[in-house]
Amino acid sequence: MLFQTPLFFIFFAILMPLYAATMQRLRLQNAIVMVASYIFYAVWDLRFLSLIITATSVAFLLGPGVAGQEISRRQLRHALLFLLVGCAASFVPGLPGTLFYLACCLGLGVALLVFVPWANRQDSTRRAKASLAFGAVFNLGLLAFFKYFNFFADSLVDLANLAGVELGYVTLKVVLPVGISFFTFQKLAYLIDIKRGRVQPEDDIIKFGAFVAYFPQLVAGPIERAGHLLRQFDTPRTITRQGLATGAGLFLWGMFKKVVIADNIAPLANLAFADPSAASAGVLWVGLLAFTFQIYCDFSGYSDMARGLARAMGLELMVNFNIPYVSRTPSEFWERWHISLSSWLRDYLYIPLGGNRGGPIGTYRNLFLTMLLGGLWHGASWTFVAWGAFHGGILILYRLAAVDKWLDGAPREGAGAMVRDLGLIVLMFALTLFGWLLFRAASMADVVDYAAGLFSHGDLLAGAWGQLAAFLLPLFLVQWLQLRLRDLEFLPRVPGFVRLNMVLGLVFALLFLAPAAPSAFIYFDF
Amino acid sequence: MRIRTLLLGLGAIVYSGLFGELFLRALKPQPLVPRYVTGGADGVRANMPDVAFRQWTPEVDVTVRYNAAGMRDDRPPPPLAKPPGECRIALLGDSYFVGFESAWPTSFAARLEAELAAAGVKARVLNFAVSGFGTAENLVVMQRRVPQWRPDVVVMSWHATDPADNLRSGLFRLNGDRLQPTGQPFLPGIELSDRLMAWPGYRWLIENSHLYSAVRERAGQIIKGLLVAVRGAEAGADSGPEGFVVVPPAPSLPSLAPPRGAGQGDARLDRALITAVEGAAAQAGARLLLFDIPTRRSRTDFLSPIALMLGEAPVPAVSPQSAFSAVARPDLKLYWEQGHLHWTPQGNAIAARVAARDILSRGWLAACMGPGAGRSASGHEAIEAGAISP
Numbered sequence: 001m002l003f004q005t006p007l008f009f010i011f012f013a014i015l016m017p018l019y020a021a022t023m024q025r026l027r028l029q030n031a032i033v034m035v036a037s038y039i040f041y042a043v044w045d046l047r048f049l050s051l052i053i054t055a056t057s058v059a060f061l062l063g064p065g066v067a068g069q070e071i072s073r074r075q076l077r078h079a080l081l082f083l084l085v086g087c088a089a090s091f092v093p094g095l096p097g098t099l100f101y102l103a104c105c106l107g108l109g110v111a112l113l114v115f116v117p118w119a120n121r122q123d124s125t126r127r128a129k130a131s132l133a134f135g136a137v138f139n140l141g142l143l144a145f146f147k148y149f150n151f152f153a154d155s156l157v158d159l160a161n162l163a164g165v166e167l168g169y170v171t172l173k174v175v176l177p178v179g180i181s182f183f184t185f186q187k188l189a190y191l192i193d194i195k196r197g198r199v200q201p202e203d204d205i206i207k208f209g210a211f212v213a214y215f216p217q218l219v220a221g222p223i224e225r226a227g228h229l230l231r232q233f234d235t236p237r238t239i240t241r242q243g244l245a246t247g248a249g250l251f252l253w254g255m256f257k258k259v260v261i262a263d264n265i266a267p268l269a270n271l272a273f274a275d276p277s278a279a280s281a282g283v284l285w286v287g288l289l290a291f292t293f294q295i296y297c298d299f300s301g302y303s304d305m306a307r308g309l310a311r312a313m314g315l316e317l318m319v320n321f322n323i324p325y326v327s328r329t330p331s332e333f334w335e336r337w338h339i340s341l342s343s344w345l346r347d348y349l350y351i352p353l354g355g356n357r358g359g360p361i362g363t364y365r366n367l368f369l370t371m372l373l374g375g376l377w378h379g380a381s382w383t384f385v386a387w388g389a390f391h392g393g394i395l396i397l398y399r400l401a402a403v404d405k406w407l408d409g410a411p412r413e414g415a416g417a418m419v420r421d422l423g424l425i426v427l428m429f430a431l432t433l434f435g436w437l438l439f440r441a442a443s444m445a446d447v448v449d450y451a452a453g454l455f456s457h458g459d460l461l462a463g464a465w466g467q468l469a470a471f472l473l474p475l476f477l478v479q480w481l482q483l484r485l486r487d488l489e490f491l492p493r494v495p496g497f498v499r500l501n502m503v504l505g506l507v508f509a510l511l512f513l514a515p516a517a518p519s520a521f522i523y524f525d526f
Numbered sequence: 527m528r529i530r531t532l533l534l535g536l537g538a539i540v541y542s543g544l545f546g547e548l549f550l551r552a553l554k555p556q557p558l559v560p561r562y563v564t565g566g567a568d569g570v571r572a573n574m575p576d577v578a579f580r581q582w583t584p585e586v587d588v589t590v591r592y593n594a595a596g597m598r599d600d601r602p603p604p605p606l607a608k609p610p611g612e613c614r615i616a617l618l619g620d621s622y623f624v625g626f627e628s629a630w631p632t633s634f635a636a637r638l639e640a641e642l643a644a645a646g647v648k649a650r651v652l653n654f655a656v657s658g659f660g661t662a663e664n665l666v667v668m669q670r671r672v673p674q675w676r677p678d679v680v681v682m683s684w685h686a687t688d689p690a691d692n693l694r695s696g697l698f699r700l701n702g703d704r705l706q707p708t709g710q711p712f713l714p715g716i717e718l719s720d721r722l723m724a725w726p727g728y729r730w731l732i733e734n735s736h737l738y739s740a741v742r743e744r745a746g747q748i749i750k751g752l753l754v755a756v757r758g759a760e761a762g763a764d765s766g767p768e769g770f771v772v773v774p775p776a777p778s779l780p781s782l783a784p785p786r787g788a789g790q791g792d793a794r795l796d797r798a799l800i801t802a803v804e805g806a807a808a809q810a811g812a813r814l815l816l817f818d819i820p821t822r823r824s825r826t827d828f829l830s831p832i833a834l835m836l837g838e839a840p841v842p843a844v845s846p847q848s849a850f851s852a853v854a855r856p857d858l859k860l861y862w863e864q865g866h867l868h869w870t871p872q873g874n875a876i877a878a879r880v881a882a883r884d885i886l887s888r889g890w891l892a893a894c895m896g897p898g899a900g901r902s903a904s905g906h907e908a909i910e911a912g913a914i915s916p
Contacts, residue, residue: 504542508549512740 001043003305004259005518011040012309019313026236030210037213046090048177050101051142053086054108056212058138059187061112063201065131066194068124071116078205083109128195135191143184146177151380179219181377183212185344190226192348199226207233216306220299220521222320222340229317237314247311249491252506253478254304257297258521259514261471265290266519268464273440276450282462284453290468292436296324297475298522299338322488323479325432328424329403330395333432345374364399368392378439383447387438394431543737550736557583557865558739559626560732561657562592564720568670569711570663570697571656572596573624574723580733581627583865588629597653600630604650608676613649613894615885616672616812618664618803619683622819622869623655627862632871637878645886646896652677660691661799662698663712668803673810679890680807681881684843685819686831689796694753698799705798714753797840804841813890817881818845822861826854842888846880
């Protein structure tokens with residue numbers, strides 16, 4: 001169910017009155033949020049609903065164990081009941097794979113029945129370690145199976161073929177459940193945060209289910225932390241006029257970025273990347289710039305829409321993008337781009353690897369590994385690995401050159417600072433462009449063809465420069481205001497008449513400038 | 527306080543409308559293609575008699591005139607009695623045959639008459655086409671409006687939207703193999719439209735407002751879709767290969783997808799309707815020619831709805847698809863692209879030549895041929911060579 005479709009508006013229009021009517025009954029309201037989120041997800045593929053339910057049950061049950069507490073019979077009963085009811089509800093006789101998922105659910109139920117009494121017999125330290133290990137293996141195992149099985153199997157087959165061994169039978173056709181990378185990381189963070197003593201394990205499976213499956217952020221983030229979102233399910237929410245107004249503003253702006261900008265410039269990128277060797281330099285430059293802004297508007301548009309929906313419901317999701325293309329350095333870029341992922345990688349990968357505690361070499365190794373795995377998180381492809389390695393590489397180079405340290409001590413105001421910042425922004429943007437070339441290309445061979453074509457295919461003026469500029473103009477205008485006013489949500493601060501015209505502009509653009517058929521968000525594939 | 531709120535609300539609505547109008551004019555001009563239809567006494571729509579109105583798109587600016595008989599023609603209607611030595615051709619169809627987005631001299635009807643005249647045939651084309659018509663409405667017109675004009679030939683268009691229109695109208699249904707009128711009129715939105723059209727401000731609006739045009743088109747699409755769904759369910763139209771033909775859109779040209787409504791319908795009903803039109807034409811002493819309106823996939827790629835939807839046509843039929851393909855070039859528009867996708871003057875000219883050539887080759891107008899007639903209209907070779915002029 002895409003946010004920008006009539007089906008979603010109907011869904012939300014039914015949900016909101018129910019939600020508002022249960023403001024005084026917190027547990028019921030959480031249950032409504034959870035069931036609505038499951039419906040939202042089931043519209044894509046009912047079979048994979050069992051995946052979320054399974055993962056929710058496991059994380060819920062392991063939470064107390066990771067905290068070193070004994071897992072109570074009540075908790076076990078609730079988790080198993082939740083698991084079985086959820087899996088039964090997502091069982092559709094005759095649907096391919098549905099029996100497999102039901103069998104997995106039952107198998108997992110048995111495993112939990114064995115694990116919990118065993119864990120309860122251990123001392124608290126051992127129980128915590130075992131529970132965390134169970135949670136990590138389970139979550140990463142799910143991710144590995146659904147997301148990386150084909151990649152590694154295909155790579156193994158290729159390797160074996162090189163050695164003259166036929167291994168074609170290894171490949172399976174595993175369908176990727178939408179949003180699996182996001183909700184898996186969310187639950188991993190929950191368990192690790194319990195281990196670190198940052199959050200308490202949740203005792204109410206309904207509340208926990210609502211947190212894990214909360215529909216605005218379920219399939220493409222932001223990757224929320226329990227300390228931020230789960231705690232918001234503890235207390236009654238309020239729906240305010242201001243929340244509705246600013247939430248609607250965020251939603252509209254996000255939808256504009258997705259539907260009007262990203263979807264209209266996507267064909268320019270598709271054209272260029274379809275056959276880079278045949279396109280002129282102008283078409284290739286337009287295509288690369290188009291993709292650079294398409295992926296930003298598509299993904300940040302989704303995040304804004306998610307935040308807007310949550311705010312209308314009295315909940316707050318974290319800011320996921322903060323005008324990333326004005327970054328001066330790679331580290332600044334990652335503080336502005338997909339913030340929920342980059343901070344996740346920092347907290348749960350870079351720091352556990354040793355962070356910057358192991359001297360310069362250790363720091364560079366950890367940076368590189370973190371970015372490499374961040375690339376792989378996006379998908380099982382060598383182009384994503386190369387993208388991660390490239391970003392790891394430029395992070396190291398900038399660190400070696402101590403650019404961030406130099407900027408910390410350099411003057412922030414004046415013409416000199418402005419020229420310096422502009423130069424750094426242009427350089428960083430050029431590097432980002434190359435990164436997106438790695439990210440978007442179908443293969444490494446295409447990367448080479450594309451990069452060569454940018455400088456050797458002549459006719460720079462060919463390509464739809466005008467069309468690209470026309471769609472990017474409103475984005476630049478809004479981001480200039482965001483920078484100037486130092487406020488990502490400046491709309492309430494502008495005069496009423498200007499605000500009215502901006503909202504009308506957004507609404508009419510959405511009504512009349514959007515492509516006829518809605519398209520899915522790019523990050524649904526990750 | 528209440529009055530102030532009311533005034534503020536009204537002001538906001540008016541301002542939003544003005545904003546939308548300016549927004550569309552500046553960023554996405556909408557085709558202004560008013561239809562000027564009203565209800566006919568026979569239960570289906572008819573063109574308003576004696577009106578002239580403007581149609582504007584980013585590509586064309588034309589005046590459309592309906593004469594006193596409601597026919598798209600810059601001339602007054604002829605007398606009912608046919609003059610000696612003159613043949614008459616009745617056109618049944620939708621906006622393609624009406625000649626939307628075309629000036630009268632370049633419309634299909636005028637070009638057909640000119641082609642026949644050039645071939646030495648004295649023939650008058652009587653245009654009974656009404657925008658939005660499908661075969662069911664054409665059948666009513668054939669039964670009720672056409673016979674008094676005593677045509678010799680009836681040319682009826684077959685368009686990709688006809689199956690959905692036939693289902694949507696609910697004018698006829700199949701009882702076994704028999705076609706039965708339902709007895710229900712089909713005058714969608716006509717009562718409201720007539721009331722609004724009585725107000726000169728509304729006429730100005732439909733001919734000049736981009737916002738109104740955009741809203742009306744979208745509302746029309748939604749209502750049409752709902753009507754097709756409801757009537758389809760009532761009629762039990764199946765979705766098997768016989769009933770539904772899905773025309774694949776051109777992957778590189780998403781905006782040039784098949785016409786709206788294409789791909790939904792009941793092929794048995796369509797065939798029965800076409801056969802009934804042929805029967806009604808025969809009763810009026812005329813022969814029926816089914817004329818294909820090719821579906822445009824790109825400037826050089828056209829599909830034949832007759833071939834796709836009907837397979838073998840149940841009546842004599844001809845398609846300009848191959849003639850279109852023969853002359854097609856990436857720099858030549860046979861269909862307008864920024865309006866409602868009707869034929870350009872070149873498209874009308876080719877279609878009219880194909881129709882004239884086919885009619886002449888069948889000898890249906892032999893009674894009206896002068897000495898040496900029939901030569902210059904056989905312009906298929908010229909069409910294939912690309913020698914066309916607007």
